[in-house]
Amino acid sequence: MPQAVIPPAVILVRPQLGVNIGTAARAMLNCGLDELRLVAPREGWPNAHAWPAASGAVAVLEKARVFATLPEATADLTRLYATTWRGRGLVKWILTPEQAAQDIRALAAAGGRGGILFGPERTGLENEDLAGVDAVVSVPLNPAFPSLNLAQAVLLVGYAWWMAGNETPALRLEHGLSPLAGRAALDNFIARLVQHLDETGFFHPPEKRLHMLRNLEACFGRLQPTEQELRTLFGAIKALRYGPYRPPGKDEAEEAER
Amino acid sequence: MPQAVIPPAVILVRPQLGVNIGTAARAMLNCGLDELRLVAPREGWPNAHAWPAASGAVAVLEKARVFATLPEATADLTRLYATTWRGRGLVKWILTPEQAAQDIRALAAAGGRGGILFGPERTGLENEDLAGVDAVVSVPLNPAFPSLNLAQAVLLVGYAWWMAGNETPALRLEHGLSPLAGRAALDNFIARLVQHLDETGFFHPPEKRLHMLRNLEACFGRLQPTEQELRTLFGAIKALRYGPYRPPGKDEAEEAER
Numbered sequence: 001m002p003q004a005v006i007p008p009a010v011i012l013v014r015p016q017l018g019v020n021i022g023t024a025a026r027a028m029l030n031c032g033l034d035e036l037r038l039v040a041p042r043e044g045w046p047n048a049h050a051w052p053a054a055s056g057a058v059a060v061l062e063k064a065r066v067f068a069t070l071p072e073a074t075a076d077l078t079r080l081y082a083t084t085w086r087g088r089g090l091v092k093w094i095l096t097p098e099q100a101a102q103d104i105r106a107l108a109a110a111g112g113r114g115g116i117l118f119g120p121e122r123t124g125l126e127n128e129d130l131a132g133v134d135a136v137v138s139v140p141l142n143p144a145f146p147s148l149n150l151a152q153a154v155l156l157v158g159y160a161w162w163m164a165g166n167e168t169p170a171l172r173l174e175h176g177l178s179p180l181a182g183r184a185a186l187d188n189f190i191a192r193l194v195q196h197l198d199e200t201g202f203f204h205p206p207e208k209r210l211h212m213l214r215n216l217e218a219c220f221g222r223l224q225p226t227e228q229e230l231r232t233l234f235g236a237i238k239a240l241r242y243g244p245y246r247p248p249g250k251d252e253a254e255e256a257e258r
Numbered sequence: 259m260p261q262a263v264i265p266p267a268v269i270l271v272r273p274q275l276g277v278n279i280g281t282a283a284r285a286m287l288n289c290g291l292d293e294l295r296l297v298a299p300r301e302g303w304p305n306a307h308a309w310p311a312a313s314g315a316v317a318v319l320e321k322a323r324v325f326a327t328l329p330e331a332t333a334d335l336t337r338l339y340a341t342t343w344r345g346r347g348l349v350k351w352i353l354t355p356e357q358a359a360q361d362i363r364a365l366a367a368a369g370g371r372g373g374i375l376f377g378p379e380r381t382g383l384e385n386e387d388l389a390g391v392d393a394v395v396s397v398p399l400n401p402a403f404p405s406l407n408l409a410q411a412v413l414l415v416g417y418a419w420w421m422a423g424n425e426t427p428a429l430r431l432e433h434g435l436s437p438l439a440g441r442a443a444l445d446n447f448i449a450r451l452v453q454h455l456d457e458t459g460f461f462h463p464p465e466k467r468l469h470m471l472r473n474l475e476a477c478f479g480r481l482q483p484t485e486q487e488l489r490t491l492f493g494a495i496k497a498l499r500y501g502p503y504r505p506p507g508k509d510e511a512e513e514a515e516r
Contacts, residue, residue: 014425027371028408029400029402029403030399030400030403030405030410031399031400032399032400055405055407056405057403067400078477089297089436090432091431091432091483091484091487092431092432093429093430093431093432094430094432095429096421096424096426096430096432097422099428099429125427136432137313140421140424140426141288141290141420142287142289142290142420143286143312144287145287145288145314145315147288147313148288149313152285152409152410152413153409155410155413155414156413156417156461157448159397159399159417161412162399162400163356163398166398168354168398169353170357171347171348171352171353172351173351173352173388174349174350174351174352174394175347176505180349198292224349225349227347230351
């Protein structure tokens with residue numbers, strides 16, 4: 001699913017550990033983000049610890065660019081979003097990741113480009129970093145336990161951006177090798193089941209038959225079986241009624257259980 | 259923000275490493291999930307590696323319960339969601355995390371309780387685990403790079419559940435010690451600015467005055483400043499017009515810059 005819009009840049013400001021740069025790159029690529037910018041990484045760059053931690057997201061690491069200062073890293077961007085909130089006395093719009101995602105996509109559609117800032121692992125962004133940003137992205141997690149590590153913060157913000165452009169159908173039924181049974185096949189199964197049950201005297205007393213029948217119809221009616229599952233059910237019913245399956249000849253029960 | 263509804267249980271099926279149980283517990287608590295169930299953890303339980311990895315989510319670990327089998331772990335639950343999709347030939351509803359979150363909350367509102375299954379780190383859930391679940395939760399990430407580690411999978415699914423009950427206002431302006439300026443104060447500022455600019459002959463040629471004025475109004479009109487910021491701006495304008503600020507007496511400019 002290639003994204004039509006240009007994704008935002010991810011800017012790690014003074015990241016401390018190479019391993020965290022690697023896990024952040026992995027989280028980025030999970031969400032279709034591939035432009036990583038590093039501002040004054042503490043351990044320098046490239047960093048050997050980043051590669052194994054990226055679990056295969058090496059393209060992101062290989063393209064990563066290093067800058068000495070935040071203004072240099074963001075010079076070509078249109079709007080900046082900061083992902084921590086330690087600023088005191090600064091006035092900023094606060095967005096959820098979902099709101100920021102909408103904003104970033106609207107900006108991109110208008111020809112602009114967003115950049116998302118993540119601070120150092122231990123301390124987060126400083127007021128000096130925050131003063132110039134356009135908005136703060138705040139993840140409204142459990143207020144009693146809101147702390148995320150760097151890769152998790154990247155993942156949640158990136159996920160919101162990715163999902164804002166995601167068009168997964170609302171509800172899908174995944175099936176295997178067998179096609180889903182058509183409604184006629186299901187209705188036929190239910191009718192045969194009812195016939196067997198009628199023959200065994202299941203519907204008793206008679207005045208309750210309709211209610212019992214409706215329950216069975218409702219139960220199997222929402223089953224949405226495959227053709228294979230339906231054959232299995234046919235076989236199961238025959239086995240229940242007639243006992244274990246009879247060796248001579250390839251009869252219908254054997255076919256049903258294959 | 260205490261959740262009114264009972265959160266789903268998180269069930270780690272045959273987790274391999276204690277450290278991953280710890281990071282999963284952290285991700286759970288970030289999202290207000292606190293009931294952890296472990297099915298046959300490979301390294302046994304309790305596991306000393308889990309605690310440091312949980313970064314403070316010790317309450318989740320201390321309450322965690324261990325079960326020998328999946329059916330024992332889920333006996334009291336109403337609906338089961340599996341978070342990997344390696345099953346071949348099984349028919350299951352596939353939900354995004356957001357759809358699952360709605361489903362879990364609707365279930366809870368009706369008195370039921372959901373359980374979310376996560377498989378072993380390396381292999382994910384087996385067909386044997388998947389056969390009985392009600393639905394599969396699939397995170398529709400970058401199809402070219404969809405792999406998540408255990409804690410990240412817990413975080414994304416948990417986050418969707420948490421956000422489905424989250425009522426963060428759509429857009430908030432965070433401010434510091436100073437209250438936001440009223441509209442009258444802002445209008446007054448713009449009027450004074452225009453007066454200064456008129457006096458300096460800024461609006462030239464005269465036929466462009468209105469257009470220039472509208473631009474200034476639009477620019478400052480969306481600023482939403484605090485009272486303190488407005489005082490700073492007043493002072494800046496005076497300094498620009500009259501030069502550096504004059505020592506004798508606490509005049510208006512000094513007040514403005516404080």
